[in-house]
Amino acid sequence: MLFMVEMDVNIPLDFDAEEAARLKAEEKAYSQKLQADGTWRHIWRKTGLYSNVSIFDVASNEALHDVLMALPLYPFMVMKVTPLNRHPSAIRDDDT
Numbered sequence: 001m002l003f004m005v006e007m008d009v010n011i012p013l014d015f016d017a018e019e020a021a022r023l024k025a026e027e028k029a030y031s032q033k034l035q036a037d038g039t040w041r042h043i044w045r046k047t048g049l050y051s052n053v054s055i056f057d058v059a060s061n062e063a064l065h066d067v068l069m070a071l072p073l074y075p076f077m078v079m080k081v082t083p084l085n086r087h088p089s090a091i092r093d094d095d096t
Protein backbone atom coordinates (compact mmCIF):
# COMPACT_ATOMS: atom_id res chain seq x y z
CA MET A 1 0.00 0.00 0.00
CA LEU A 2 1.32 3.39 -0.98
CA PHE A 3 0.89 6.53 1.11
CA MET A 4 2.00 10.10 0.62
CA VAL A 5 3.09 11.60 3.91
CA GLU A 6 3.77 15.31 4.30
CA MET A 7 5.89 16.09 7.37
CA ASP A 8 6.30 19.59 8.74
CA VAL A 9 9.04 19.84 11.35
CA ASN A 10 8.94 22.49 14.05
CA ILE A 11 11.67 22.30 16.70
CA PRO A 12 11.25 25.15 19.21
CA LEU A 13 14.00 27.79 18.98
CA ASP A 14 14.84 27.32 22.67
CA PHE A 15 15.19 23.51 22.37
CA ASP A 16 18.64 22.21 23.36
CA ALA A 17 20.87 22.40 20.25
CA GLU A 18 22.89 19.26 21.04
CA GLU A 19 19.75 17.20 21.64
CA ALA A 20 18.26 18.52 18.39
CA ALA A 21 21.42 17.52 16.50
CA ARG A 22 21.28 14.04 18.09
CA LEU A 23 17.62 13.56 17.15
CA LYS A 24 18.29 14.74 13.56
CA ALA A 25 21.17 12.26 13.23
CA GLU A 26 18.94 9.45 14.55
CA GLU A 27 16.16 10.51 12.19
CA LYS A 28 18.53 10.45 9.22
CA ALA A 29 19.80 6.95 10.07
CA TYR A 30 16.23 5.64 10.60
CA SER A 31 15.05 7.24 7.35
CA GLN A 32 17.96 5.85 5.36
CA LYS A 33 17.44 2.34 6.76
CA LEU A 34 13.77 2.47 5.68
CA GLN A 35 14.77 3.84 2.27
CA ALA A 36 17.27 1.01 1.84
CA ASP A 37 14.67 -1.67 2.64
CA GLY A 38 12.07 -0.12 0.28
CA THR A 39 9.60 1.07 2.93
CA TRP A 40 10.38 4.78 2.43
CA ARG A 41 10.25 4.97 -1.35
CA HIS A 42 10.71 8.69 -1.95
CA ILE A 43 11.63 11.72 0.10
CA TRP A 44 11.59 15.26 -1.25
CA ARG A 45 12.32 18.53 0.50
CA LYS A 46 9.64 21.19 0.08
CA THR A 47 11.60 24.14 -1.23
CA GLY A 48 12.21 26.79 1.38
CA LEU A 49 10.55 24.85 4.20
CA TYR A 50 11.62 22.44 6.97
CA SER A 51 9.14 20.03 5.50
CA ASN A 52 9.16 16.99 3.25
CA VAL A 53 6.89 14.99 0.97
CA SER A 54 7.48 11.26 1.23
CA ILE A 55 6.08 8.10 -0.29
CA PHE A 56 5.84 5.01 1.90
CA ASP A 57 5.16 1.44 0.79
CA VAL A 58 3.78 -0.58 3.70
CA ALA A 59 1.55 -3.61 4.27
CA SER A 60 -1.19 -1.86 6.24
CA ASN A 61 -2.39 1.34 7.90
CA GLU A 62 -1.09 -0.08 11.18
CA ALA A 63 2.38 -0.64 9.68
CA LEU A 64 2.53 2.97 8.50
CA HIS A 65 1.35 4.15 11.91
CA ASP A 66 4.14 2.22 13.62
CA VAL A 67 6.80 3.53 11.20
CA LEU A 68 5.70 7.14 11.67
CA MET A 69 5.34 6.94 15.44
CA ALA A 70 8.91 5.66 15.68
CA LEU A 71 10.41 8.69 13.90
CA PRO A 72 12.85 10.33 16.34
CA LEU A 73 11.52 13.77 15.33
CA TYR A 74 7.88 12.65 15.60
CA PRO A 75 7.19 14.83 18.70
CA PHE A 76 8.09 17.90 16.62
CA MET A 77 6.14 17.01 13.49
CA VAL A 78 2.74 17.73 12.07
CA MET A 79 1.84 15.12 9.45
CA LYS A 80 -0.69 14.75 6.72
CA VAL A 81 -1.21 11.20 5.44
CA THR A 82 -2.84 10.52 2.06
CA PRO A 83 -3.49 6.98 0.79
CA LEU A 84 -2.59 6.55 -2.90
CA ASN A 85 -4.09 4.44 -5.67
CA ARG A 86 -2.49 3.71 -9.00
CA HIS A 87 -3.81 6.17 -11.57
CA PRO A 88 -5.65 4.49 -14.49
CA SER A 89 -3.87 6.79 -16.97
CA ALA A 90 -0.35 5.99 -15.70
CA ILE A 91 1.87 4.78 -18.57
CA ARG A 92 4.57 3.03 -16.53
CA ASP A 93 4.23 -0.46 -15.10
CA ASP A 94 5.89 0.67 -11.93
CA ASP A 95 5.98 4.00 -10.17
CA THR A 96 9.69 4.38 -9.56
Ligand SMILES: O=C(O)C[C@H]1C=CC(=O)O1
Nearest residue numbers: 009027028031050051052
Ligand atom coordinates in the same frame (compact mmCIF):
# COMPACT_ATOMS: atom_id res chain seq x y z
O1 LIG B 1 14.27 16.65 7.40
C1 LIG B 1 13.08 16.26 7.42
O2 LIG B 1 12.29 16.48 6.50
C2 LIG B 1 12.55 15.47 8.60
C3 LIG B 1 13.04 14.08 8.63
C4 LIG B 1 12.68 13.17 7.57
C5 LIG B 1 13.76 12.46 7.21
C6 LIG B 1 14.87 12.98 7.89
O3 LIG B 1 16.05 12.61 7.82
O4 LIG B 1 14.48 14.01 8.67
